[in-house]
Amino acid sequence: MAEHVLPEPAVEITGVRELARDLVVVPNRNVQLVPNIGLIGGTHSVLVVETGMGPANAEKVLEFATDYAAGRKLYLTTTHFHPEHAFGAQVFSDAATFLINRAQATDLATKGGGYLEMFRGLGPSIARHLEGVELATPDIVYDHSYDLDLGGRVVRMRATGRAHSKGDQVVTIPDAEVMFTGDLVEAGQFAIFPWFPPHDTDVSGTGWIRVMERLAAEQPKIVVPGHGDIGGARLLTDVGDYLRLLRDETWLRRDSSMSQDTIVDEVRALMIERHPDWAGQDWIEQGVGCLCAEHPHRNGDSEQ
Template sequence: MTHDPMTNVPATGEAVPDPGAEIAGSPIPDPAVRVAGAREIAPGLLVIPDHRAGLVPNIGVIGGAEAVLVVETGIGVANAEQVLAFAAEVAKGRRLYLTTTHFHPEHAGGAQVFAGEATYLVNRAQADDLRTKGPGYLEMFRGFGGPIARRLDGVHVPTPDVVYDDGYDLDLGGRTVRLRPTGRGHTKGDQVIEVPDAGVLFTGDLAETGRFAIFPWFPPHDTDVSGVRWLSVMDRLAASAPRVVVPGHGDVGGPEILTTVRDYLRELRDETWLRRDSAMAVTEIAAEVHALLLERHPDWTGQEWITPSIHCLCAEHAA
């Protein structure tokens, strides 16, 4: 996709590349979750993969003896209804919980469907993002039109049932899942989900495969993303060396997913700050670093996020 994400900055929140833009002249793809593709990556732990579809996250269904936790909803009511029905079939009468890695509509934009059926838990910073940025994001995504707008028909910002501060250990019965806020990175309210007995980590959009990191840096509307803090988060996550990593989008894999993102963020920071130290103009820095990163990572998608990431790190250098 070649599109300037700056054109989609909402007054109430962050911007993302326009999924309503045509890709290579093709119609906008429907961001449909395909529950039939679910696969077990550890005993009692399933992932509904994104199949590399735009605005479709990897979704987790984590089972214990007494309860089942769902990670992410997909975008809109119909997707979330499929996910809920699938989770209920897996649970077979066990209690249901829901959590989301961050507030963006493709991750949390179906949580209302779970009301009364599951307990929705999130970290406090994510709850704040939902409340303050959620409405603007829903309107922005509806503005993309087509199947995205249709998916969001009737969607409203969800209200979590449980909001935690420093971390939450969820006992599913013989399996404890750790919900851990990371601090600022991709958003202010990122959290990761750890399944220690299986060695599995759900990262949300802190880590994705085969693409440039999404940097929603759009002052004055949104400056919550932090390249410096994101790199620190990835250092910690990589040091934890999980057996399996479930990224926000892209293929499930091993700990190399974390080190690849960490190394890219370090590369991005170092190349940007090297030029910033030489007093180059930001526009010159952006042009040079953009070209360099494309040359080094020619197969990655999401190149529209390179320039915002450079501007973010230039600002952080100045601070």
């Protein structure tokens, strides 16, 4: 993460946006470390997507969800295990059924503690929100896909395979043509590559590209990114295009035996020139590092 003061990562239940019948999003207001949070309703149940970072944020989300559900059963899911998305799940333990894919459950169990400590070191405001965090155990774990019947509406949850993390999950609502992507997609921001060798190298740029190609082919009407403004299918195309360009420009320079520092400098300048208004420029370096590690080399097999 960049060495600068981060804003308070507080979820605010304001500006709630209705995307379709009985389907709303609490927007992140473009505040760092605050995710877009979804509530999807059917006749007998409501699914909450994301918790916000820590118990205090999750309590706000649960209060809103309880009022919104108006007596309907609550479910909770998270798009991946990172703290601002999942580290409030404990608050829902007596109120909702928590379900995620198996790879994400493994991430949460094996890497959650390390991420808790890492994020606590990002600054006092983040540490405050992470006070009292206990990593939750999901009630339902699925392998590849799970169709949740909310009553008159089915929500489809799918593990995408390794990309932004090993346990990424996409949530789609077919009848509304809405897709929640988590951090596979950010709006107005460079892709977040949690590439921190030797501590965490699970992100895969090449895998991410393949995932984005599959998602873009579905052409949802509305895409809810992990962070940033809600948009259409163009968000999926934009991220896929950026990742392919990042790969191609990194590998072109890697082929010439250029030093990684020089690759970072040149590719960073090119990406900022292409997207001068995007936030998160510091993530370009992590993306280059990841893709250098995934370079097929002379005798390897390309994963394009």
